[in-house]
Amino acid sequence: MKKLTALGKVNIILVMLFLASLWVFPMWQIDLRAPQYPGGLSMKIWINNITGDVDIINGLNHYIGMKTIHKQDFREFVYLPVAILSFIGLGVVVLLLNRKIAYYLWTILFLILGLLSFYDFYKWEYDYGHNLDPNAPIKVPGMAYQPPLLGYKKMLNFEALSQPHIGGWCFILAGVLLLAGCYYQSRKSIRP
């Protein structure tokens, strides 16, 4: 069995540290701007919480019948920390096993975890933007209010900008490190 290179081991520790930063920094940030909100409104999504001007956004959403956002409605805030924490734990296992194959499997697991998270986020945004109260005071035919997963979108009087926050960038960087690690490890095995 092929053993991990020294750089590979450092790589594993870095990935674990980057993922641990999710408990220190928010993952994602959605900024909203409208003529009546010159300072803008912002919502920060953490691994286990949602912060920012949530109350104000909830107050506005009742006009168009969007659901109000409450921390306790998100099962993700329970699953996600458990999943990431387990993944970090597995990193320790990979280090102890000291096998390249374990590293590759660990990377694949990360990709699945990442894709699932994005899919889940997208699904929530879709539901949030489309599942509107039929009794809402303002109804615009054909209009949905799904915020963008990434990037800019204009919805009625609001402009929305969605982008990773520090934690999100760390998560992406962890992915890049893992893929780079795989490439590096495989190259090393070709040239003994």
Added chain:
Amino acid sequence: MKRLSFLLISCAVLGSMQSCKMKNTESAVSGDAASKVYVAPGKYDEFYNFVSGGFNGQVTVYGLPSGRLLKMIPVFSLNPENGYGYSEETKDMLKTTAGYVPWDDQHHLELSQTNGEHDGRWLFANANNTPRIARIDLTTFKTMEILEIPNSAGNHSSPFITENTEYVVAGTRFAVPMGNEDVPINSFKQNFKSTATFVSVDKNTGNMDIAFQIMLPGMNLDLSHAGKGPSHDWFFFSTYNTEQANTLLEVNASQKDKDFIVAVNWKKAEEYAHAGKGKKMPAGYIHNTFDEHTQNTISTLQKDVLVLDPKDCPDMLYMIPCPKSPHGCDIDPTGEYIVGSGKLAALIPVFSFTKLQTAIQNKKYEGDYYGIPVVKYEEALYGEVKKPGLGPLHTEFDAEGNAYTSFFISSEVVKWNIKDLKVIDRSPTFYSVGHLMVPGGDTKKPYGKYLVAYNKITKDRFLPTGPELAQSAQLYSIEGEKLKLLLDFPTFGEPHYAQALPAAKIKDKSTKFYDIMQNKHPFISLGEKNTKVIRQGNRVDIYMTAIRSHLTPDNIEGVFVGDEIYFHVTNLEQDWDVPHGFAIKNNPNAELLIMPGETSTLKFVPDKQGIYPFYCTDFCSALHQEMQGYLRVSAKGSNVPLKFGTNATDTASTLTAQK
């Protein structure tokens, strides 16, 4: 022939009159004035300018240099617009021993100071009519406290303050007998007194309390200012009617060549007060404070006041003769020069604090006034500004050793140098300036840059609006050697004294909304679920909430003619600039403006049965027009059960409706 020559001469005279036109007002403005006062949309002014409202009893806030009106702060007068003085919470702010006095004549303002500089905490305002002093908080721009002053009438020389806001003063303009004694008017000389009241200000809370009153002979105390730096321990009051006339003052109070500036050693007075030299005299006065937490006014009746009689307190008071009914009494930034302005004089006397001290030490007195030593004029005099103009009223200062004096009769502002007493420049005002103000111009550190003249006469300065015109304020640049007129702007009420400070000193401390979790109002509804209607006898308390865009409850029944209904409306919003209004049809008792996180109470006593719509009066949201409800008022004794709610599916009410 004679006729023809007469005609020709007349024509010639008319022609020459046309050619030597009198100087018109437009010529006073130079080319680049517009760019100096232009504050682009979205940009902020450099200074807050707090301006007294005179006969409207309020305080207005303008931005400088634009002259834009930013806010009117209700202080001594009712304000139906936001319910000040009408709401259950604020109505006691206007309570006095004479009952509710819902208006006043507001003349002077002082910003709180620390070490002689503006500290941006409070603004003090006087009421001239029913003697009172108010304190306004500069984070909320709200009147937080009003203190009545006993043994006084015409609280004019007020609310001037000491360098660290240790005291705010109140001086009697219309001498009256102490303790409302019933005496003949012509016994003025024997029975009438003036008081100089020293109100202590709590360093942390700003709360005011009458520390002591100095009882002076009957005369009119006009204006005052505290010393600073070397003269820190002293306060100076100008006086007129030292003739002690009680009728036709216009003539009888203008007889003497000189009246006085009263120099009060307030440190000494404080010592005497602490040493028990004063006498507790019965005097009722009311003290109103607004409690931020319960959002209610606490009104207390005080029963006595500590009075210091100059007879028992040597070395506390001295009189400086000052020509011709002095008005302004202004101290320069160094604290050395005291500028008196005789309203009817053609010169400005400048007194030296050092010379005054030497004169007192060497007892250079020319006599006494009711036992108070009168210092010799020349012994206290630094010098006179010769021929400055006619009718000097007030003086403000810049940081470069210049003084600026307003002249009512010659309608001009004059810049002169304090050291050499030479006139540097003069500029006309339109028309008849009263007070003038340089930002920080009565502090140790004037900011300078601008001067504002507050004029008494407006005439043709703005588009005519019938016989009653706005007053006019005029902004000058004082950055150069010459005064440069930049802008005219109309004001609310009649501005007297004003204050200005750099916006940076307070703008970031401004409250955006009230934290609802800090709201300890006894009738708060913390959330819609906690709204209710409670009847106790004929008192009905409605606990209501307002949030975009509905009121809860918005249907109320089971209320009867003659009930005393209290609408306690809590604004549940927690965001900047989302106030809600509240008004009820036919309610003679004003309306409310409720800030986010605040609870306000409006009383309504219906005297006729009917359906009374109530609604939000502040365009709060896209569905503001829908923010309304109904109150059903039934005849007394009718059998209508108490019922209330918002969007409640109530079968009973549906059935009744179908009938």
